[in-house]
Amino acid sequence: MTTFLHDTATIFNREFRPSLRNPVGLLFDMGQPLLFLFLFGSLLDGAVGSSWQWFVPGILVMMCLTGPMSAGYTLLVELIGGALERLMVTPLNRTAMLVGKTAKAMLTLLVQAVLIIVLALPLGFELHAVGVLAGLVQLVVFGVGLGALSFVLAIKSAPGGTLFYVVSQSVLFPLLLLSGVLLPLETAPAWLRMLGQVNPVTYIVDAQRALFAGDLTAPSVLYGTLAACAVAAIGLLWGNRCLRRGL
């Protein structure tokens, strides 16, 4: 366990250091959801009359989907370049490697979350601290799993890399739309709602909305947590297997 933490910290340090050297990029990353919140949020507010309470957790889930994908991209670059091979010859814990690489995206997510919540407060967002904390923990678990899955995708698409772009681009958007992050699924036709029900992100989104509303005991919270844990378990197991089978 200590090696795992040590190794995760090693990889996280490595990934985070370049951002400290170039904090402008970090600021852009962290400020990005604000654009969504104000442009899209205001638009939606008029259109479907949904509240910030509904919209803020959705934005966070969206950020949680894109962050780990960009982590997969950095892995792909290092896989093609040779740096990953060098790290794989060291005794570095493989799971720590997967988690450490996603950790930067997760830290960014947490800062984004704080920023959004602080800014949404004066707009009428009601803060349920315990629920929000639980929600963020759930998102981090989900994000680590997604990160590991995007690493699997990166490994499968080496050495060319085309597969990575094709799959990540074509999977991300339907996954988002079908989860009800941006627009509520209640008004959607039946076949669309059915697709939404097999989408794990839907459960996360529902759970997040319940948690952000302070409803910790809602059944959707349980389903969301299960979905997050399942994605994390599958991602880490699969990622580990890919690394063990050789790059």
Add this chain to the structure above:
Amino acid sequence: MIHARGLTREFKVKKESVQAVRGIDLDVEAGQLVAFLGPNGAGKSTTLRMLTTLLPPTSGTATVAGHDVAREPAAVRARIGYVGQRNSAGEDFLVRDELVTQGRCYGLRTREAAARADELLDLLDLAPLAKRLPGTLSGGQRRRLDIALGLIHRPDLLFLDEPSTGLDPKSRAEIWEHILRLRTTYGTTLFLTTHYLEEADNMAERVVIIDGGRIIADGTAEQLKNDLAGDHIVITTGTAQEAEAAARLGGGTAEGATVRVRVAQATAALPGHLRTLDAAGIKVRTAETVRPTLDDVFLTLTGRSLAHDDVPA
């Protein structure tokens, strides 16, 4: 240091299995410098990747630095260094930062890793580049950084995959200087692949030749050349008839006005050979002795030349 038995590796390429390595037995003692020589696609890198735990063998076993690569990969990793064919350093990271990270990957504390990083920056003449990004380094500098990354934990055994490929002659000489110094200073066992014949010939005390996934020769460069290729005397005469007469008399094969004859020690045999021909009235116009190269060895073994590399896979 290395004991491999029946090592094989298959790859699935479009549902067809391709055997990249077909049963390799290899023993390398501590302190040796072994060059693994072979054309592209011969299985050099695949073998190296199995020995360094990057790739599990399809069958066979290998004990590296005292531990089994399949059963105790972590123990093997802790004891070996590896310098891959591509760039070891990530593009976003400063030279010194990558060295410190590498040290921490081997379990060093940050302070130890930093001290070791500075030591290696000095050792490999990289100190002025500590705060640079890898992308701003020259090919030779990058290669030295790769080697520094492979040495951070003072391994007893270092694998290098084509350490000098793609470098200009001066950088190649520098890299070799560093590699050889490792050996004399620390007694590091070195196992490297190369397709530069003259490098294997000049630098390694042992040359292992691989082709089609099998080891086809193993020995010192001298042994291989003497046993498998041998010295030649090459003479030219005035006419083809004279050349044929010379071949009948002194052995060898005539081709046009040129005669090639294999002898044990060409420089010692040449004067006598010329006297014999002279006594028979054959006028020799030019005469030279030819020492074999490792390429001649490869040619004898496979019927192909290594110098014209690309072998169909």
